[in-house]
Amino acid sequence: MMATVGVMGGPDPATDERVAQLDALYRVEYVGMVRLAYTLLRSNAEAEEIVQDSFVEVYRRWREIEKPGAYLRCTVVSRCRSALQRRKMRPPPPVDEPRVSAPSDELWDVLARLSDDQRIAVVLRYYGGFSAQDIAGMLETPASTVRSHLRRGLATLRKELDA
Amino acid sequence: MSRLTDRLERDLRDIAAGADPSPSAWESILTRLDEEVEPEVALVPGLASVRPKRLAWLAVAAAVLVVIAGSIAVFMRVGDDESISTDFPDLTTTFVSPRNGYSVNYFARGEGTVTPAGQLWGTGQQGDVGFDVVETGLAAVFKGTSTEPSHPDLCFDSASAPTPCGSMDERIDLDVSDGGCGVPRSQQEEITIDEQSGRVAECPNHIEATVLFGGRLYLFTLSHDRSDARSVFDAFVATIDLTPATAVDFPGLTKTFVSPTYGYSFGYIGGLTPAKERWDPDNQPVEDVACRTGPPPAGRTCTFDPRFDAVETGRGAYLEGASTPIPDGISIDGWVDQYATPRAVGACGVPRSQQAKITIDGHSGRIAQCQDEIDATVVAGGRLYLFTLYRSSHDARKMLDAWIATINLTPETAAVP
Numbered sequence: 409m410m411a412t413v414g415v416m417g418g419p420d421p422a423t424d425e426r427v428a429q430l431d432a433l434y435r436v437e438y439v440g441m442v443r444l445a446y447t448l449l450r451s452n453a454e455a456e457e458i459v460q461d462s463f464v465e466v467y468r469r470w471r472e473i474e475k476p477g478a479y480l481r482c483t484v485v486s487r488c489r490s491a492l493q494r495r496k497m498r499p500p501p502p503v504d505e506p507r508v509s510a511p512s513d514e515l516w517d518v519l520a521r522l523s524d525d526q527r528i529a530v531v532l533r534y535y536g537g538f539s540a541q542d543i544a545g546m547l548e549t550p551a552s553t554v555r556s557h558l559r560r561g562l563a564t565l566r567k568e569l570d571a
Numbered sequence: 572m573s574r575l576t577d578r579l580e581r582d583l584r585d586i587a588a589g590a591d592p593s594p595s596a597w598e599s600i601l602t603r604l605d606e607e608v609e610p611e612v613a614l615v616p617g618l619a620s621v622r623p624k625r626l627a628w629l630a631v632a633a634a635v636l637v638v639i640a641g642s643i644a645v646f647m648r649v650g651d652d653e654s655i656s657t658d659f660p661d662l663t664t665t666f667v668s669p670r671n672g673y674s675v676n677y678f679a680r681g682e683g684t685v686t687p688a689g690q691l692w693g694t695g696q697q698g699d700v701g702f703d704v705v706e707t708g709l710a711a712v713f714k715g716t717s718t719e720p721s722h723p724d725l726c727f728d729s730a731s732a733p734t735p736c737g738s739m740d741e742r743i744d745l746d747v748s749d750g751g752c753g754v755p756r757s758q759q760e761e762i763t764i765d766e767q768s769g770r771v772a773e774c775p776n777h778i779e780a781t782v783l784f785g786g787r788l789y790l791f792t793l794s795h796d797r798s799d800a801r802s803v804f805d806a807f808v809a810t811i812d813l814t815p816a817t818a819v820d821f822p823g824l825t826k827t828f829v830s831p832t833y834g835y836s837f838g839y840i841g842g843l844t845p846a847k848e849r850w851d852p853d854n855q856p857v858e859d860v861a862c863r864t865g866p867p868p869a870g871r872t873c874t875f876d877p878r879f880d881a882v883e884t885g886r887g888a889y890l891e892g893a894s895t896p897i898p899d900g901i902s903i904d905g906w907v908d909q910y911a912t913p914r915a916v917g918a919c920g921v922p923r924s925q926q927a928k929i930t931i932d933g934h935s936g937r938i939a940q941c942q943d944e945i946d947a948t949v950v951a952g953g954r955l956y957l958f959t960l961y962r963s964s965h966d967a968r969k970m971l972d973a974w975i976a977t978i979n980l981t982p983e984t985a986a987v988p
Contacts, residue, residue, distance in 0.1 A: 427601075434600065439592045446590035447583055456593055461796070463600045465775065486776045490794050493712060512585035515578070534576060535583035548753050548774060566575050 426470050433476050441484050447531050448488045458487045485546045492524040518568040526561035529554050662810050668703045671717040672818025676810035677705045690823040692716040710796040713807050717818055720788040765813040778804045785815025819966040824977050830880055833894040834985030838977030841884035850878040850893040852910040889961040894954045912946045932980040945971045952982025
């Protein structure tokens with residue numbers, strides 16, 4: 409059973425309940441979120457750090473948010489987007505040694521040449537299975553822009569993978 | 572489903588399978604909650620027995636942090652009466668944007684801290700290339716850019732389709748189509764930037780502010796992973812000076828043209844028309860076939876001057892270049908005035924000997940700036956080079972300098988007449 413202690417000493421039922429809800433969210437979403445972040449970043453350490461930070465963020469804002477799962481996904485995607493932006497400004501962390509087959513290595517190389525938003529849109533669409541409208545919500549971007557990212561990203565992938 | 576999307580789904584699943592989620596992640600999250608979340612909600616399930624000891628340590632650490640924070644806190648002036656406190660380092664080094672018409676302070680932590688914009692904001696799909704980017708190395712990236720706001724009668728949506736123009740806020744919402752954190756500008760919080768009233772929006776890991784001044788729309792953003800991000804953003808904003816008169820609206824010259832005829836290369840953007848005839852000012856009458864200075868001569872139509880390599884930038888600028896061997900036994904300045912750049916003398920009335928000096932690819936030359944036209948001449952390897960910019964804008968000289976900086980003179984490669 410989970411023990412919960414308020415910092416001022418006594419148990420806090422409200423906090424206890426919130427942790428239980430976060431735990432439930434964790435059991436449902438954690439592995440999937442790490443895999444999603446890893447697919448964008450290909451760094452297990454970075455992916456885990458981002459997802460764990462995102463759970464902390466969800467906990468902080470628990471009272472304000474209506475859909476913790478959706479908020480968690482938005483936060484993870486937003487932080488991955490920031491991580492990709494930061495990589496342009498400094499040497500990226502080493503990507504993990506591939507544990508996958510050669511064809512996916514080739515795909516990874518091509519994905520890395522897409523713009524950040526194109527890459528995110530493609531991964532969310534074809535790995536996450538999200539609609540353009542869902543992705544638009546996560547990227548805080550019009551759906552038409554997401555569709556444009558997808559169209560351009562797929563065009564590049566088709567050209568590069570066929571070459 | 573296409574072969575491509577089939578493969579995408581399969582390979583992305585393979586990549587995702589390479590992730591290795593830690594089995595102790597939940598404990599890590601709880602520890603972070605204990606350490607990072609505000610005290611009244613801190614908790615350590617399963618660690619209750621160590622709570623008193625941990626609390627004591629946290630209390631000592633918190634006290635030490637308070638002392639340290641108090642001693643290093645940065646107090647920056649905002650307006651007349653307010654000050655902002657943040658544990659961010661002093662922003663003491665000034666970055667003057669070469670393109671976007673503002674300056675901002677940052678703290679220098681070595682080379683590469685600031686990457687100036689290399690292109691117009693909104694030009695193509697170049698990511699951050701339209702932004703000046705300040706990488707702090709402290710989980711915060713500050714960016715700034717500016718542009719002329721969309722024309723009040725020409726508005727387009729994010730898919731570039733014509734759309735009715737609304738209020739200035741609505742037009743800015745269109746200009747910053749991916750921004751605003753989803754909040755229309757008219758509903759955003761107010762912010763003051765260099766004494767101008769603007770708007771600011773905050774969303775997870777991102778803050779952005781827009782302000783209109785001097786006919787320009789400025790956008791400043793902070794991408795971050797900090798709990799004090801707004802204070803950091805405000806600290807940057809407090810140092811901003813808006814100088815719209817220094818902004819430039821010409822694009823980066825990203826393509827390179829190597830002249831097969833005249834012995835030079837230069838950067839350009841837009842449409843290029845290489846010279847089709849040889850420039851021979853000694854034996855050719857001065858004729859404004861391009862109608863740059865007036866209507867076409869009787870019986871003629873306007874055309875590119877076929878003797879010049881010409882660039883139509885599509886951004887209100889027209890570039891020309893050519894070179895020619897210098898005859899023996901002449902005075903360079905007098906010969907240039909009489910034959911090579913009579914337009915410059917005519918328009919500006921400044922003989923070459925009295926023109927301002929300029930350096931082109933290491934060679935000293937002269938420059939004559941007239942209304943809507945700048946002529947630069949330089950001698951290298953026995954050839955006279957003439958580069959002309961036609962542009963009626965306050966940033967014409969800056970654009971010429973940007974163009975000149977891309978020029979390489981290679982007289983040894985010029986075609987022999």
